[in-house]
Amino acid sequence: MTIKFSTTKEFSAFLSKEFNNSCDLKFETLLNDILVIVYLETVVNNQQVEAEIIGKLKTLGTERNFERRAHALTWDLVNSLIPLKEKSALTEVDELITELVNGKAIIFIAGNPTVYSFNTRGVVQRQLKEPAIERTVRGPQVSFNETIRDNLALIRQGIKSADLVLQNTVAGTRSNTEIIICYLESLVNRQVVAAVQQRLAAFEIDGIIDSGYVEQLISDNPYSVFPLTQSTERPDKAIMALLEGRVVILVDGSPQAIIVPVTLNELYQSPEDYYFGLWVGSFLRFFRIFGNNLAVALPGLYVALVGVNPELLPIRFALSISGSRAGVAVPLIIEILGMEIVIEVFREASLRLPNSLSQTLGVAAGVILGTAAIISGMVSTSTVVVVVITAIASFSGPDYSISLTWRILKFILIIAAAFLGLYGLTIAGIIILTNAVCQNSFGIPYLAPWSPINFRGLTDTVMRRPLWLRRRLATYHPTDKLRFQKRSKRD
């Protein structure tokens, strides 16, 4: 629908109706109803609108003989008065509404088929803060926030190159959420970019509230328990991903960027691995992976070895554990499942508790309840040790999504181990592994470089890869394979 309004009253009435008389839609009529300024006061910078649009245009009205030359009010005159650079001319009503909800101020001159929008966006935003989830000892201590422009600025600061491509799109028929795809033109696998664009265009949803929505909608397999995209709150991680030839997706209103494609191996890597030296980085990564494996397998292994196949344990160890369980009234499976469920409840509760209380209550719950449970004969000391090690080890990985996945799968392993011991654990493990190896993330096998085996890729798995290796890893099929070269002394 084109803009065809002869008077400012008609124009204002139309917009009021479109916005259902919304209380934040403001109209400022000037120059004897010749001109109207429209904006949504909740999404604009009100001071800017007042000073740089309304204030400037009011100066026209102070001229005594203006009414006599009202016909002389032209866009050139209006534009010359308003100092804002970012503006656009609109002729369609749909465009006009989109601009309004995006924080633009609209100027309409009676009878004119074109309106102008000026960028006066002023969103509620929080300051850049330290990462809350992906914390590191070394490296940048800043995380993304909910404002997409701030997040883009953080990425631009990291990659000061014209090679960085930013493509924007809008998703959400009602939320009109801006989504920006970032990649390095000379590095990225074009097939991945095309797949991202295609998948983003393939759905229609009423609203996108967080990047988590987009993750699920563009995933290769939304029913998979494994995270097939990577989310991060760290700009340095996003920049590293871009330098590997991957694609970063930013969603307005979300402090988490999405990185695709991803492999399981990638989810165990922290930027910190590369900030420390080769051996320290590798040491940290090794124990991170070890901790995560412990968190997944330990309860199942404990149930299998203590509950079903104790003959496989050294005799003294088996007797010691049996001794600790002597007074426990419930079967081992009930004991460990009960403890794991309680730990999950504690974990969720501690997230909702105020910061000042959570630590104190956590210690109180852990120490008092743990001791009481042992004394009352509800659980054994060895079970408490296993459950606590599992709970702590589950936080050793840098990616929260994959630790959630393992937390779910851990229960399957416990149940399989309770029924069939080591044999059940093996069968369940094979089924889980088979499911994992069959996943793909934007065409990249999820368990690469382990499966299919890529020996060069294996140099960056349990151990960290030296920075000074010449070639970039081929896992994500980057188009530019050269990553590092020594300058000759003459240079």
Next chain:
Amino acid sequence: MSNNPDGNPNQPFISTSVLVALLLVNLLGFDFLNEIREAAQSSGASGYWTIVVAFVLFIPVFYLIGAFQSRFPGKNLFEVAQLAIGQPLATIGNIVFLLIFIGWLIVAIGDLTDLVLNYLLNQTPLWVVLLAILIGIGYLALQGLVGVSRLASFILIPTLLIRILMQLFALQNISLTHLLPFVSSEPIDYLIGGLKIANVFLPLITLFLFCHYVEEPQKI
């Protein structure tokens, strides 16, 4: 694997490296404890020669596989049979082959089930153990060739490490004198031993079954 971002994960194409992994895992994983016992029983301390004999016995099979592959490129065992000996005979031959193959799998599953029942779950009913393994195999089969070969590729290195460790632990009481009698048994014993453990190379038939699914390496 295909690098098509929207490719079907179950497309019947695997890379050469994955095929090699599949073969190695088959060879490493198949009945490896039993074969060593058989070798020692038939040829004593120098039973390791039976593995060489078994390999020699399998050379004609490998030659046949190679010859058929070069004569009928891109064809699997069943298709080759149809082209080589005609439809009616090939149908019978393929059914016989499948029956033997399935029989061999049943024996392998039976061995595994016995092992589990004897050493791990001696109070568990047989049908439960069988059901569990069939669920595992069924799920694996549902994922198709890509799933199976990727799993093989993933477990190759751990399997290899475990195998090496087992061999090292098994060698802890060995002395040089155990290895010195290079030919301590009669030649006929080596032949019988070789025949007994020849099935350790049977997984190499996989090469023939899956070779035509190998995808040419893609360049970007």
